[in-house]
Amino acid sequence: MESREGKSISDLEEEFFHKFRDFMTGITKIDELGIAGSKLLSGFQQALEFIRRPPIDMNSKLVHKIIVANETERVKAYINSGCRKLNESIQSVTNLRSCTHGLCNHISKAKEILNELEGLLGDVTNAIQTTDGNLLALSDLDFDVELNEPVTYNDLEEKDALSRSQSPDVTTTKKKKSIDVPHLAMVMAFIYSMVKQDYLMQEKIVSALDVKMPSEELESYCQMWSLRPFINDEIVHQAWEHIH
Template sequence: MESREGKSLSELEEEIFQKFGAFMTGIAKIDELGIAGSKLLSGFQQALEFIRRPPIDMNSKLVEKIIVANETKRVKAYISSGCRKLNNSIQSLTNFHSCTRGLCNHIRKAKEILDELEGLLGDVTSAIQTTDGKLLAFSDLDFDVELNEQATYNDLEEKDALSDSQSPDITHLAMVMAFIYSMVKQDYLMQEKIVSALDLRMSLEELESYCQMWSLRPFINDEVVHGAWEHIH
């Protein structure tokens, strides 16, 4: 069967499988990037906690007794410096700025990969529309992150059940790609908002929530992603 562009259906299917493989490679890259970003956010949290750590309470009777009992030159110098070690303060500020830059670079790199994923999804959409307009009204599965997650997930489960004993059809792969792209984009948008909110004035409670959200990746359905990897041969 020849398509309108002169390629046979089998050739277009092979192209789609190759695009799917490249797409999943991109997903692996963005996963690795997310793990690195989580470590940077934790580093930012630790640096901010040190910077914001309150000094020793010099009005405390217990603290006063401890200082009097151990009043060496070193302790006096520490108290004079505001109960902070200069080297530690400098290192914390350095780590703070380093993690901030690293997170900004993370967002830039993640956006580049996300754009590549969108391009691959667009290529697959075009290939499917080229094979036969009746294969899938794929225009309904656009790049909007507001896809009906449960309905799409249920559809993917049904198609997986039908394709247990055979290779998945190309429309199924396209749906998997669209669904995973939707999840990854939502995860990226969350990370982008977190990074844009980071500054010295934010509460430690808010930052802790950001760290948990980043590591939990609430928009990612691991079952769908794991199922997609099973289609890579």
């Protein structure tokens, strides 16, 4: 059976599979970027907390005894400097700037990969829409994802059930290894929405970073970045099973 573009369904399925594989490769890249970004954020936190570390409590009796027992010029100079070694302070400021710069680069690189993923998803959608109905069109999928409007897995299940009710029984019309293009396309759309929400969260965190921000707030940002609350690992693992 030929499509309007003169390609057989099997050829279209093969083309789709390559795009699906490229899409999942992009997901791996953005995952790796996220891990690196988490380390940079932790580095920013450590450097900032060192810079604004409070001085030694001189009112403590124990601390006072220790200082009196070791009252050398070196100890006096260390206390007068706020209990910071000059080279450590300089290194912390350098690390703070380096991590800030690295996080900005992270957002830029993540955006590039996200655009590539969006392009692959668009290519797949357009390909499905030009197959004379032989493959289910996905024109009803909404790819505009906002941070406060997460897509749920139920959306994917509902769309999958709809696609199966509207499309031919592929188990009887195709070979056993035939690709369920509509379902995998919806998986791509779902994963893309998760990754975009994760990116938007990271972007907001990087934009909010400030040397005056409370330690509790910064710690919460580090935890949320590592947690990746919008990413459903089970769905991603299931998607990889279609390739391996």
